[in-house]
Structures are given as structure tokens and as C-alpha cells.
Amino acid sequence: MSQPESALAEAQGGGRAPESLAALAERHGLRRAIARPSMPAYLRQLWDRRHFILTYATSRNVSKYSESMLGQLWQVLTPLLNAAVYWLMFGVILGQSKQIDNYPAFLITGVMVFTFTQRTVISGAKSISSNLSLIRALHFPRAALPLAYTIQELQQLGYSMAVLVLLVLVTGEPVSWLWLLIPVVLLMQLVFNIGTGMFMARLGAFMRDMNQLLPFITRTWLYASGVFYAIDDRTKDLPDILRWVLEFNPAAAYIEFMRDLLIYQRFPERWAWVTCLFWAVFALIVGFWYFWRAEERYGRG
Structure with missing residues (x-):
């Protein structure tokens, strides 16, 4: 008989009130098999599994289009086809191309940047619920899954950015030293x-209806992020608070930052730096803490 079991039997046989199993386990230094580690320990576990995260993201990226004829080309074709539809609707029919200089580059930049965040949000929401068998079979920090999904989207963004730069050049924009700052804005967006x-x-993981609501949420976010129009121009007659909300929108901030570098050939203003950096730090701290708090609940039930 083990030491905790003998202690419990002794307590029951001696007529004393039996000690709870939780208290007994704590007194003898026993811990739950799936207990949430401390934040520093959790970060170390994630770092130790960095190769697994990268490999898992890469394998998902390769297999995603393995059964289609065009394969990995769909990583670029999908946002380009969306941009073509938006150009027809907003640029031609609604006349935005007459009000905004180089509207094709303006539109494609907005679509590419927003798509990076949109795909990450949608895939992140499915990262736990789609991998329950893996979670129940293996012990690893669950944050590895949304991290892998984000890296997968980053890998896809690499192809899209190459095409974006080429299209911007084709539309007549010159190469500028400001393009050296493109990795900076992409890093801030990646952290966000x-x-x-x-x-x-x-x-x-815990709200199964979320996957049904996300398409409506992201579509509304798309229309509010200045992908198809210039926010400062379209909101000049609106109340200041509404203009501030639209401009403080993280997706809009990253889009405008990228447009300043690629199209307008100007160094982003201080508010753009502050807004992009704030959303990156805020989202990382709150999102990581919020996910970590439920670490021991994923895959149960």
C-alpha cells in the first residue's frame, strides 16, 4: 500500500475524520497529472517544443492544397481573386478608383494585410477544437497549436508579400528605402x-457557436478597416469619436502603416507607430494570459 493510501486508511481506522484526498495529496507532495504550470515554466515548455511548432505549421501548409491542381498557388490566388472582385465592386462600380490615386495598389495592399490577420483569427479559433485527439493523446503546452496556426499563416504571407511588392512596382510606384521598414510592421502585426x-x-474551444459567428464578425471588421476606402476621407463628416474608433482599429492601423511605406513613400506618423505597437503588446499579453489560464481544461469533456 502506498504512503498516501496507508495514511488515509490509518485516519479512517483510528476514528478520526478522514482527510480529503486533495489535502492528503498536497501534504505528501503529489500533484495533478494535468496541472497548469507557472507562466515561466509554460514559456520554457513552449521554447523546448519550438521545432515541433515549426514542423507542424510547415506540414499543414504543404498538405493544405496538396489535392488541388494548382497547389500552393492558391495561397496567392485567393487574395488576388478577392481583390479583383473588390476592385470591380468598389473601384469601378462605386467609383473609388477615381477618388484614390493608384487604387489597384491601394486595394491590394489592404486585402493582403487584412487577410493575414483574418486567416489567423479564423484558424486560431479552430486550433483547439480541431485537434482534440492530439490534445488527449499527448502532453504538450496547448499554446503550441494556435502558435503553429499563426506561423502557417505567416508562411503563406511570404508568398503574398512577394506578389504584392511586384504588383506595386507594376502599378508605377518606385522602390524606396522605406521598404526596409516592411519587416517591422509585419513583425508588429505578427505579434498582434x-x-x-x-x-x-x-x-x-469552449464556445462551439463561435466558428459560425466568425465569418460575420470578420466581414464586418473588413468593411470597417479601410480596405476599400480611405478612412480619413470617408469619415471627415462623422463625429470625432467614431473617426477615432475606426482609425484606432488595429487592422486599419497595420494597413495604413503598410500603405505609407509601399505607396505613399512617407515615414509613418507617430500615432501610427504608437497604435501598431500598442495593439501588438496588448494583444500578446492579454491573449497569452487568457489562453494560459484555461490550459488544464483543453480537451476535457
Whole structure:
């Protein structure tokens, strides 16, 4: 008989009130098999599994289009086809191309940047619920899954950015030293996406209706992010608070930052730096903490 079991039997046989199993386990230094580790320990576990995260993301990226004829080309074709539809609707029919200089580059930049965040949010919401068998079979930090999904979207963005730069050049924009700052804005957006993906991963794990609501939420976010129009021009007659909300929108901030570098050839203003950096840090801290708090609940029930 083990030491905790003998202690419990002794307590019952001696007529004393039996000690609870939780208290007994704590007194003898026993811990739950799936207990949430401390934040520093959790971060170390994630770092130790960095190769698994990268490999898992890459394998998902390769297999995603393996059965289609065009394969990995769909990573670029999908946002380009969406941009073509938006150009027809907003640029031609609604006349935005007459009001905004180089509207094709303006539109494609907005679509590419927003698609990176949109895909991360949607895939992050499914990262736990779609991998329950893996979670129940293996012990690993669950944050590895939304992290892998975000890295997968980052890999797809690499192809899209190459095409975006080429299209911007084709539309007549010159190469500028400001393009050296493109990795900076992408890094801030990546950090924001990691935090947002983790936040959505927990919501998607316990709110099964979230996956049905997300298409409507992201579509509304798309229309509010200035992908098809210039926010400062379209909101000049609106109340200041509404203009501030639209401009403080993280997706709009990253889009405008990228347009400043690629199209307008100007150094982004201070508010753009502050807004993009704020959303990156805020989303990472809140999203990671929110996900970590439910670590021991994923895959149960």
C-alpha cells in the first residue's frame, strides 16, 4: 500500500475524520497529472517544443492544397481573386478608383494585410477544437497549436508579400528605402496575430457557436478597416469619436502603416507607430494570459 493510501486508511481506522484526498495529496507532495504550470515554466515548455511548432505549421501548409491542381498557388490566388472582385465592386462600380490615386495598389495592399490577420483569427479559433485527439493523446503546452496556426499563416504571407511588392512596382510606384521598414510592421502585426489567435483559440474551444459567428464578425471588421476606402476621407463628416474608433482599429492601423511605406513613400506618423505597437503588446499579453489560464481544461469533456 502506498504512503498516501496507508495514511488515509490509518485516519479512517483510528476514528478520526478522514482527510480529503486533495489535502492528503498536497501534504505528501503529489500533484495533478494535468496541472497548469507557472507562466515561466509554460514559456520554457513552449521554447523546448519550438521545432515541433515549426514542423507542424510547415506540414499543414504543404498538405493544405496538396489535392488541388494548382497547389500552393492558391495561397496567392485567393487574395488576388478577392481583390479583383473588390476592385470591380468598389473601384469601378462605386467609383473609388477615381477618388484614390493608384487604387489597384491601394486595394491590394489592404486585402493582403487584412487577410493575414483574418486567416489567423479564423484558424486560431479552430486550433483547439480541431485537434482534440492530439490534445488527449499527448502532453504538450496547448499554446503550441494556435502558435503553429499563426506561423502557417505567416508562411503563406511570404508568398503574398512577394506578389504584392511586384504588383506595386507594376502599378508605377518606385522602390524606396522605406521598404526596409516592411519587416517591422509585419513583425508588429505578427505579434498582434499571435495574441489574437490565442484569445480566439480559447473562445473557440469552449464556445462551439463561435466558428459560425466568425465569418460575420470578420466581414464586418473588413468593411470597417479601410480596405476599400480611405478612412480619413470617408469619415471627415462623422463625429470625432467614431473617426477615432475606426482609425484606432488595429487592422486599419497595420494597413495604413503598410500603405505609407509601399505607396505613399512617407515615414509613418507617430500615432501610427504608437497604435501598431500598442495593439501588438496588448494583444500578446492579454491573449497569452487568457489562453494560459484555461490550459488544464483543453480537451476535457
